[in-house]
Amino acid sequence: MSTSTLRSLIPDSLIIANNEYYTLLALLALLTLVGLAATFAFGAKKSSKNTILITGLPFAGKTVIHYLINHNRSVETITSIKENEANVVLTEGKSSVHIVDIPGHERLRFKFSEFMPIARAVVFVVDSATVARQTRLLAEYLYDILSNKHAQEERLPVLIACNKSDLITAFKKDRIQSLLEAEINKLRQTRTAALDTQDSEGNENVFLGFEGKDFAFQDLENEVDFIECSAEIKNVEDIKDWIAAVSS
Template sequence: MDQWISQIEQWVRQQPVEQIYVAVAVLALTVVLFVLFSLLKTSKSNTMVLAGLSGSGKTILFYQLRDGSPHQGTVTSMEPNDGTFVLHSELGKKGKIKPVHLVDVPGHSRLKPKLDEFLPNAAGLIFVVDALDFLPNCRPAAEYLYDILTKSSVVKKRIPVLILCNKTDKVTAHSKEFIRKQLEKEIDKLRTSRNAISTADISDEFMLGVPGEPFTFEQCRNKVTVAEASGLTSEVSQVEQFIREHVKP
């Protein structure tokens, strides 16, 4: 061992000083990059945000995902519901399961700005739509969704968005295909009117869609999908699947 160390020391003394400095710098940079990569890998967000108009059923979904029961979710929430937990459907599974940080942002117009507190760290966003009472709320829902899809925090990070059609257990509820098409039409109208606003007024927004073409969600820079659920009847499998696609167990 002593002979081996002696040979290394002799070899080092024979090398130009500049070459040794370069080797040390490369080694140090490699270590720093490895540490940063490890930190980024382990600190991936587990935050899922529930958003949507007031009365769409977000709070019921929050309780169903957490407890498997709607509890008092029929009461409109005026404060964000915020919790970190393992999904109720996964409680019986073996092995270590990563908890989900779920945030239910109230849909009241005064409280919508609270959404900006959670979006920068979101792994995904679930936009809840009332499929039963959809048509009277189509325009305001489209406006809210437009605001979300054009936010710089959503576009730059390509935050995936799930449009969740809630209350689909009711016979008179609209289908997810109908809701998707109607939202696309309304957003297309909004895009036309808002594009006329000066760029100074929309500095924090990104333009939606392809100029000269009807708007579709496929044109968004981030992935936008549509699914169905019923918070009252515990049919939340599609939203659970979306959560676990972006917050790995």
């Protein structure tokens, strides 16, 4: 780009004594200010998304985990009919994190989409002891979350929290990952025909992973992690650490 072209991009008020050298410096300063403003705006937008969603099927232990994280105590729970919300400081000196426990009932679980525009990350709770019987339902729910337009655009990190890992009948996280990947792989085929449609919940029927390759979480642009935990014995520290890390 010639100096004369650069000069044409600068308001007359910034052209200093018709000096090309100073004019170039003025342009560079202007571009720097624009870059800083854009960076600040992006950072402000990201920091405003401080909501962590806790999702999953009924009886997975979502609400107990929610209370352990927010109040460091467990409670007897029933199937939630309304989301539970709380603000909690996980790291001393850091801002509080807004945590929302989404009801798992089939008529209410879609409400996760209402919070996705302000979500920073998603914790998807799985009952490790019953996962083999619920794999299809889990895969469908997880597919809806991963294909949500906000999850796609923001590349929201997702934690698969394998709860009740203390039970003798519990599956290990690697086995749970394999079950979910195999089921999502089959589920993709039934949704491929609707790739260009968008439902009322704001979810796009996108194709997760790579075509021609079996589905694997590692192929997603979203970072997906698996951890084992147990709300029953108050072992949720790994969840708290993960939330603190993605919220910083």
